[in-house]
Amino acid sequence: MRLGIFAKTFPGSDPASVLAAVKAAGFSAAQYNMACSGLDAMPERIAPGAAQAVAAAARQSGIEIVAVSGTYNMIHPDPAKREAGHRRLDVIAAQARTMGTGLVTLCTGTRNADDQWRHHPDNATPEAWRDLLRAMETAIATAERHDVDLGIEPEVANVIDSAAKARRLIDALQSPRLKIVLDPANLFETAGLAEQRDRVSQAVDLLADRLVMAHAKDRDASGRFVAAGQGVLDYDHYLACLKRAGFAGNLVTHGLDAAEAPTVARFLREKLAGGAS
Numbered sequence: 001m002r003l004g005i006f007a008k009t010f011p012g013s014d015p016a017s018v019l020a021a022v023k024a025a026g027f028s029a030a031q032y033n034m035a036c037s038g039l040d041a042m043p044e045r046i047a048p049g050a051a052q053a054v055a056a057a058a059r060q061s062g063i064e065i066v067a068v069s070g071t072y073n074m075i076h077p078d079p080a081k082r083e084a085g086h087r088r089l090d091v092i093a094a095q096a097r098t099m100g101t102g103l104v105t106l107c108t109g110t111r112n113a114d115d116q117w118r119h120h121p122d123n124a125t126p127e128a129w130r131d132l133l134r135a136m137e138t139a140i141a142t143a144e145r146h147d148v149d150l151g152i153e154p155e156v157a158n159v160i161d162s163a164a165k166a167r168r169l170i171d172a173l174q175s176p177r178l179k180i181v182l183d184p185a186n187l188f189e190t191a192g193l194a195e196q197r198d199r200v201s202q203a204v205d206l207l208a209d210r211l212v213m214a215h216a217k218d219r220d221a222s223g224r225f226v227a228a229g230q231g232v233l234d235y236d237h238y239l240a241c242l243k244r245a246g247f248a249g250n251l252v253t254h255g256l257d258a259a260e261a262p263t264v265a266r267f268l269r270e271k272l273a274g275g276a277s
Contacts, residue, residue, distance in 0.1 A: 003268055004029030004066055006254035013038030015057035023061045026265030031067045031252050042072055042088040051095035058100050066250045067103040068096050073116035074109035074135040075128050075159050086138050093146040105151040108160040119157040132159050143177040151181040151212050163203035180207045183215035184238050189223040197237050208245040217255035227256035229267035
């Protein structure tokens with residue numbers, strides 16, 4: 001597995017300096033965010049030169065751009081907000097290949113109008129599911145138009161809050177463009193070791209045929225997100241599950257400060273080398 005990190009972990013609005021920091025911290029891949037180019041994360045426009053600058057910075061630094069963020073609230077309670085997200089996704093997708101990647105990551109969304117990463121009880125309603133299907137159909141058409149794949153992530157705060165729901169969505173849409181980004185720390189908030197391991201094993205088994213990227217962060221005992229290796233997640237078990245499933249893609253860390261990045265790189269490299277056999 002190649003070791004990567006969210007480019008936005010590092011400060012800066014110039015892709016050359018940001019990706020140089022990625023390299024210096026010990027990583028060989030990055031999940032890019034347009035904020036690293038001094039734009040909105042979901043901009044209304046990306047000039048061709050801005051996309052080309054990302055590709056040039058990647059070549060210069062030796063960092064592979066393995067995905068670009070296209071996250072917006074796909075089931076926002078305001079349909080106009082969803083439509084704006086669709087338009088901006090098209091902008092991202094249109095330039096992804098120029099930047100060097102064929103993967104755009106998404107957020108399946110929440111009925112919470114203020115925070116796309118916060119749970120809302122209406123996420124479990126049939127109406128929310130129908131809205132997600134419509135939004136995903138639009139996103140898949142965009143992906144087809146620009147020859148990119150879409151990576152969604154089961155997250156407890158979103159409408160796709162489990163591996164089982166992710167599988168249901170895959171089966172409902174039947175699109176090869178729809179892929180899975182798996183982050184085990186998003187499968188639970190607090191859980192005992194046995195339950196945590198079961199959820200991770202089941203998620204990998206259920207979604208193995210669609211896994212395109214693995215994420216790496218952690219949770220402490222209270223459920224708060226922390227950097228990989230600083231919490232309760234059993235990384236030996238997680239990586240062993242990925243290896244048994246034949247996953248050989250990118251392991252991309254996030255949820256950390258720039259100062260923590262070299263330590264996390266060492267931790268993950270050690271786990272990949274010997275801790276998950």
